[in-house]
Amino acid sequence: xxxxSVAGHAPLEPVVGYSRAVVVEGRVHVSGTAPIxxxxxxPPTGSYEQARLCIEIIGAxxxxxxxxxxxxxxxxxxxxxxxxxxxxxxxxxxxxxxxxPATSGVVVHALLDPRWLVEIEAEAVVGSGAxxxxx
Numbered sequence: 001x002x003x004x005s006v007a008g009h010a011p012l013e014p015v016v017g018y019s020r021a022v023v024v025e026g027r028v029h030v031s032g033t034a035p036i037x038x039x040x041x042x043p044p045t046g047s048y049e050q051a052r053l054c055i056e057i058i059g060a061x062x063x064x065x066x067x068x069x070x071x072x073x074x075x076x077x078x079x080x081x082x083x084x085x086x087x088x089x090x091x092x093x094x095x096x097x098x099x100x101p102a103t104s105g106v107v108v109h110a111l112l113d114p115r116w117l118v119e120i121e122a123e124a125v126v127g128s129g130a131x132x133x134x135x
Contacts, residue, residue: 001025006064008057009038021061023126028065030122032078033057034111047079047117048087054120055095062124069095070129075103076121082107084117092120099129 001024007013008020008031021030035043035050036057044050059069075096079088085105092103101122111119 004065006061008033008061010034010036020057021065023065026126028062028067028071028122028124028126030058030061030124032076032119032121033061034113034116034119043113043115045115046087047084048091050116050118051077051088051091051120052094054118055091058120058122059095062122065124065126067124067126068129070099071124071126072096072099072101072122073125073128074123075101077103077105078108078111078119078121079105079117080108080110081117088118 004023005019006021006023010020013019018031020033021028033054035053037043037053044053055069062068062071075092077088077092079085
């Protein structure tokens with residue numbers, strides 16, 4: 001079984017010992033992705049903007065892994081506070097309205113950086129990005 005790691009730009013990756021994504025047998029597992037700009041600047045302040053940035057980072061990792069957002073089959077959204085869900089949901093819907101992955105939304109007490117309002121995980125299957133067919 002071949003395993004390939006995909007690095008990102010988060011400063012904690014080498015410290016904690018994790019990869020932005022790991023590819024195994026055509027599946028891409030994307031780590032919890034916080035709104036950390038690649039240039040080291042502060043995260044956006046709004047929940048919508050933070051979620052969009054998380055999804056952009058996820059999309060870039062998927063691309064390096066040979067997949068796209070259309071290949072995503074599962075997301076997990078961690079947010080604080082619950083009142084920010086509408087902005088996060090709007091960003092998620094814009095990215096995944098045609099794909100409609102299985103998803104979970106979990107309200108948490110806090111994320112690692114108090115400026116973060118959201119963190120998103122994703123799983124994809126390479127090449128599965130065919131248009132959704134509804135029952």
